[in-house]
Amino acid sequence: NDGHGNASQFGNDIADGALRAAKKWGRLEQDLSTGELMYPYWGYPFHYDPRVQLEWGYGTILGDRDINEHCIMRLYTFTDPKYFADVTTPPTIEELVRIITRKMVPFEADMLMLDYSADNMYSEHIAKLVAWHRYYSRFWKESMQFCDNRWPDFVNSNAPDLIGSTGDAEPRFFTAVTGKKFTFLDGINVGKKIWNLDHAIWTLQGRHRYMVHFADYIYNLPYSATAKIIGREAGTWKIISVDATSGRYLEKDKFEQFKTRYYQLEGWDTATGYPTRSTLEDLGLGYVADELEAKGKLGIG
Numbered sequence: 001n002d003g004h005g006n007a008s009q010f011g012n013d014i015a016d017g018a019l020r021a022a023k024k025w026g027r028l029e030q031d032l033s034t035g036e037l038m039y040p041y042w043g044y045p046f047h048y049d050p051r052v053q054l055e056w057g058y059g060t061i062l063g064d065r066d067i068n069e070h071c072i073m074r075l076y077t078f079t080d081p082k083y084f085a086d087v088t089t090p091p092t093i094e095e096l097v098r099i100i101t102r103k104m105v106p107f108e109a110d111m112l113m114l115d116y117s118a119d120n121m122y123s124e125h126i127a128k129l130v131a132w133h134r135y136y137s138r139f140w141k142e143s144m145q146f147c148d149n150r151w152p153d154f155v156n157s158n159a160p161d162l163i164g165s166t167g168d169a170e171p172r173f174f175t176a177v178t179g180k181k182f183t184f185l186d187g188i189n190v191g192k193k194i195w196n197l198d199h200a201i202w203t204l205q206g207r208h209r210y211m212v213h214f215a216d217y218i219y220n221l222p223y224s225a226t227a228k229i230i231g232r233e234a235g236t237w238k239i240i241s242v243d244a245t246s247g248r249y250l251e252k253d254k255f256e257q258f259k260t261r262y263y264q265l266e267g268w269d270t271a272t273g274y275p276t277r278s279t280l281e282d283l284g285l286g287y288v289a290d291e292l293e294a295k296g297k298l299g300i301g
Contacts (some may be wrong), residue, residue: 035217036188051223075093094237117231139191209273269299
């Protein structure tokens, strides 16, 4: 109401959410283009910026909601010298990247998965990072309920070699509770199966490749805040500072190329984004392929 108990047209409009209100007022496209409305993906408000926090933005736009999973974004913690204050010889950024990526099965040891520099933003390496993050989270966090702020334990300053427990600890907890032998990679593979099942459901609901795009301001405007990212410059791993002078934004045509690389990695139809029978059957989801085919939503491949 208007604060006096009377009906308010503004209140009625905004009660349906900012995006629907902006559409009703005839300014939705304008405000998503200028960034007046910072709702970069699927109607969700800005959380971590896709122009900088790549795995967050890409994982969200390839999914259905703000991922709100901090596995990768909190790696900035390790760039703070205070984290290793009690360590005699703090690791270099390259050493940190090596420790972390060795745990990211089945893509282990691809260090470029953590290169957030502008030259690597649309690469197959970042596609692997996004895929691994989706698989790990779908099983170890969303299914097994591991704490979002605690896991994965990539790097641990209390360990003599600084190597965290992820990869060993998760399956040990699983086996202790269930009595079943289960490897870390087993969990990642179940996460991949869940992720593909989710993608099939979104496809049945109407998802198509052409819909998978950020709001226009992500492509139109450079990132204007400040951030620190891990990446390479002239072949050297370092902390890269990003601010309003960096001119960092996503290029729409290059993001299209990234989508193609990602769909190829997942085994999805690159023209439509639809799941393919071969991919689903390899995951034990043949019945899902049947349902998609019956609805005319099965990809080619």
